[in-house]
Amino acid sequence: MLETASRLRGPGVDQLLPYTLEFLGEARFHSGQVERAREPFERALALSSDEQGRLACLNSLYEVNRYLGEFARADHYAAQLPKEMRHFAAAEDEPLLRVVVQIGDRRHELDEAPPPTGRVQFLFQRNRLTLRGADARTNAGEKLASAGHYPEALACFTEAAAIDAFDPRCRYLSALTLLHLRRHPEAAKQYRDVERLAPGWYHSRHDAWLADQLTCGNLPQEALLAHLQLEDGNHPADEILRLADASVRWPLPSAHLYRGRALSQTGRKDEAAAAFRRGLELAGDADIRARLSLELWLLTKEPALLEAAQDPAGNPVAAAQARFISRHQPT
Secondary structure, X not given: OHHHHOOOOOHHHHHHHHHHHHHHHHHHHHXXXXXXXXXXXXXXXXXXXXXXXXXXXXXXXXXXXXXXXXXXXXXXHHOOOOHHHOOOOOOOOOOOEEEEEEEOOEEEEHHHOOOOOOOEEEEEEEOOOOOHHHHHHHHHHHHHHHOOOHHHHHHHHHHHHHHOOOOHHHHHHXXXXXXXXXXXXXXXXXXXXXXXXXXOOOOHHHHHHHHHHHHHOOOOHHHHHHHHHHHHOOOOHHHHHHHHHHHOOOOOHHHHHHHHHHHHHOOOHHHHHHHHHHHHHHOXXXXXXXXXXXXXXXXXXXXXXXXXXXXXXXXXXXXXXHHHHHHHOOO
């Protein structure tokens, strides 16, 4: 379209050319040609005569430069956006992954969040967007994996990783798929890639520990499948309790985590606390230890548990929740 437009003249060309450039930049960016996306966005910004088009170009240039790790240039474009459109500031020392707090419809950095006045959510914030081309392949892979087509799903996740060099999600799901395929050492390697790109992504640290235990023969495949059933979260408390009771024959700390939660939901607080303590005795990684510590603190209010939940090597969401509680609980 740009080649055709270069041979045309008139007000229609002047009006539509910036949009064509924006679409070209967007297509390049989200298909993984990120460096090549910058030039059409810059041309579109120079040509844009309407405010909405200009703001769209500024936002796109912010995201492109942020993805490329050129944070000073990213902030140059972000500073030109109106206040309500500004992002968290891009910076060279911005964490690859952090947890932010959403209270109502507003997001806050964890240490700047006000006392809760409504629903509180703890959300991951990466230092880069996920490219839509990678997202599309990952979503296709998820559907295939849900239907049990694991080799085909793995191919989709591999394609997604080739599009987006920084995306942890496709690699996280690739690792899970490899566990289903009993390719445990490869799964452990994928989890290490997730940790490199997004330290602590969801339950990746505990899942990496599981992959190592499966590789060494310390846990059978049946224990993994039981863990995944418990982690699913779509079962009522009595079903979770039944599954967890059947799983405690293995040294599986997550069985005690979910068993404790189910017991707590049914009012059996003392038994729940005992389950969490047993899980802590078995915990072989900091991720599950942080989650168990937080759950046990909610029952016992033992100060040491709240501190343990904030282990930076543990679970980022549990750590963020514990820090938020520490800052805002009554003294």
